[in-house]
Amino acid sequence: MIDETSARERVVRAADELFYARGVQAVGMDAVRAAAGVSLKRIYALFASKDELIIAVLRHRTEIWDAGLASAAERATTARERILSIFDFLDAWFRQPDFRGCAFINTHGELGANSSAVADAVRVQKTAFQAYVARLVDELGAPPRLAPQLAILAEGAQTTAAIAGTPDAAHQARAAAETLLDAAVR
Amino acid sequence: MIDETSARERVVRAADELFYARGVQAVGMDAVRAAAGVSLKRIYALFASKDELIIAVLRHRTEIWDAGLASAAERATTARERILSIFDFLDAWFRQPDFRGCAFINTHGELGANSSAVADAVRVQKTAFQAYVARLVDELGAPPRLAPQLAILAEGAQTTAAIAGTPDAAHQARAAAETLLDAAVR
DNA sequence: TTGCGCGGAGAACGATCGTTCTCTACGATA
DNA sequence: TATCGTAGAGAACGATCGTTCTCCGCGCAA
Numbered sequence: 001m002i003d004e005t006s007a008r009e010r011v012v013r014a015a016d017e018l019f020y021a022r023g024v025q026a027v028g029m030d031a032v033r034a035a036a037g038v039s040l041k042r043i044y045a046l047f048a049s050k051d052e053l054i055i056a057v058l059r060h061r062t063e064i065w066d067a068g069l070a071s072a073a074e075r076a077t078t079a080r081e082r083i084l085s086i087f088d089f090l091d092a093w094f095r096q097p098d099f100r101g102c103a104f105i106n107t108h109g110e111l112g113a114n115s116s117a118v119a120d121a122v123r124v125q126k127t128a129f130q131a132y133v134a135r136l137v138d139e140l141g142a143p144p145r146l147a148p149q150l151a152i153l154a155e156g157a158q159t160t161a162a163i164a165g166t167p168d169a170a171h172q173a174r175a176a177a178e179t180l181l182d183a184a185v186r
Numbered sequence: 187m188i189d190e191t192s193a194r195e196r197v198v199r200a201a202d203e204l205f206y207a208r209g210v211q212a213v214g215m216d217a218v219r220a221a222a223g224v225s226l227k228r229i230y231a232l233f234a235s236k237d238e239l240i241i242a243v244l245r246h247r248t249e250i251w252d253a254g255l256a257s258a259a260e261r262a263t264t265a266r267e268r269i270l271s272i273f274d275f276l277d278a279w280f281r282q283p284d285f286r287g288c289a290f291i292n293t294h295g296e297l298g299a300n301s302s303a304v305a306d307a308v309r310v311q312k313t314a315f316q317a318y319v320a321r322l323v324d325e326l327g328a329p330p331r332l333a334p335q336l337a338i339l340a341e342g343a344q345t346t347a348a349i350a351g352t353p354d355a356a357h358q359a360r361a362a363a364e365t366l367l368d369a370a371v372r
Numbered sequence: 373t374t375g376c377g378c379g380g381a382g383a384a385c386g387a388t389c390g391t392t393c394t395c396t397a398c399g400a401t402a
Numbered sequence: 403t404a405t406c407g408t409a410g411a412g413a414a415c416g417a418t419c420g421t422t423c424t425c426c427g428c429g430c431a432a
Contacts, residue, residue, distance in 0.1 A: 021299060022299050022300060023295070023296055023297065023299055023300065025211045025296070025419095026299070026300055028418075028419055028420080029419075029420060029421080030382095030419085030420095038380095039379070039380045039381065039382090040380090040381090040382085040420095040421080040422090041379070041380070041381090041422090041423095042379075042380080044420095044421070044422080045379095049420080049421085050419095050420065050421090100298075100299060101294075101295060101298075104349075105291065105295060105345050105349070106295030106296070107295070108287075108295075108348070108349055109209070109287060109291060109292030109293070109294075109295040109296055109348075110209055110211070110292070110295055110296040111209065112286075112287075112348075112349075113207060113208050113209055113212070113286060114208060114209065114212055119349075122349055123349055123350065123351070126346070126349050126350065127350075145358070145361065148346075148354070148355070148358040149358055149359070149361065149362035149365075151342075151346065152339060152342035152343055152346050152355055152358060152359050152362065153338055153339065153342055153362070154342070155341070155342035155345045155346050156337075156338035156339055156340070156341035156342025156343070156345070157338055157342070158345075159291050159341045159342070159344075159345055160312070160334075160337070160338055160341050162294070162295075162298075163290075163291070163294055163298075163305075163308055163309055163312050164309065164312065164313075165309070168334070169334070169338055172331070172334040172335055172338060173335070173338050175331065175335065176335035176338065176339070176362070176366055179335075179365065179366055179369045179370075180362060180365055180366070182369070183365045183368070183369055184365075211389095214388075214389055214390080215389075215390060215391080216389085216390095224410095225409070225410045225411065225412090226390095226391080226392090226410090226411090226412085227392090227393095227409070227410070227411090228409075228410080230390095230391070230392080231409095235390080235391085236389095236390065236391090
């Protein structure tokens with residue numbers, strides 16, 4: 001294992017999958033080692049502690065989330081469609097068999113009280129999402145107060161779908177978003 | 187400690203506060219013992235395991251939540267006001283200094299993947315809330331599809347407020363709910 | 373070929389946790 | 403008063419976890 005970046009990436013990817021599927025505290029570093037195929041010694045050379053690995057995993061999740069959002073928006077031609085594409089993206093995500101809610105919300109609930117670094121990383125991600133929505137709302141020429149309302153719908157859909165175990169919340173939130181859009185831009 | 191029910195109540199209440207503040211897995215049974223003033227032996231006579239205690243705590247939280255919702259609704263005179271009182275209730279809750287998000291969402295994120303009993307208890311609570319909203323929507327004479335939309339707003343407000351650390355999401359969600367209500371009943 | 377340094381496998385260590393067990397004190401009953 | 407059962411305090415136990423350390427083998431320079 002000579003390639004530094006490849007080893008790091010394998011560790012982050014394996015940890016991400018395990019943390020998301022079972023929760024962070026339920027996964028030992030030895031399980032990460034086994035899944036990544038990287039020795040413990042090497043993992044601790046790449047990350048000073050499990051906490052640092054958790055932060056790296058959250059950053060990795062942010063990239064995946066951003067890429068998914070952007071990819072969904074690409075298929076849209078208008079600002080309104082780009083906003084609604086968020087909920088189509090959620091719908092596709094909720095239908096994946098390994099969907100288990102938003103990793104940021106889950107990790108925040110699990111560790112946010114004890115690790116301000118985790119809480120900060122989650123807050124950064126959610127703030128970035130709100131800014132993304134605000135940008136789309138601005139492009140649409142709708143009043144700015146619409147943006148947090150749409151973001152709240154997206155957040156609520158994620159926790160509702162995770163707990164219910166069904167993807168219904170995506171199209172319910174999308175319908176609500178359409179109503180809010182209709183009322184905001186006339 | 188002769189009174190069975192009082193000891194049980196003290197354990198549940200102490201565990202609830204600790205679990206909510208620090209997360210379930212971060213709180214050892216010895217911390218519960220110290221906070222409740224009930225010996226470990228007695229705790230394990232009342233609850234077969236920590237898992238059982240967790241379930242009891244979730245049930246206790248359900249009672250608190252239901253009572254809070256009902257109390258907020260009492261001050262309302264119309265069905266529309268009763269619906270909006272949900273968001274006033276959330277606003278008051280978000281402003282409490284020890285607010286740390288929805289205990290059900292947090293616990294589900296932490297343990298839902300490993301304990302189907304926990305996942306079930308959380309799902310039961312969320313389903314009951316959705317049924318409550320559906321009842322109010324029915325009283326209002328609005329189309330039933332409005333109910334899950336309002337419930338999603340409430341869920342989203344809870345996670346948004348918890349992560350952001352501000353109570354803003356409550357009135358943002360309330361404003362969205364008003365728009366949805368206006369559009370649904372004309 | 374020989375010595376050296378790096379990396380992997382996994383044992384080891386100290387801490388913590390859920391759960392049980394031991395010991396002691398006390399209150400009620402005959 | 404003597405005895406028995408119960409309850410509390412906390413030690414003990416086995417498991418697990420994060421982190422470090424030891425040992426061994428392999429590739430490379432002189």
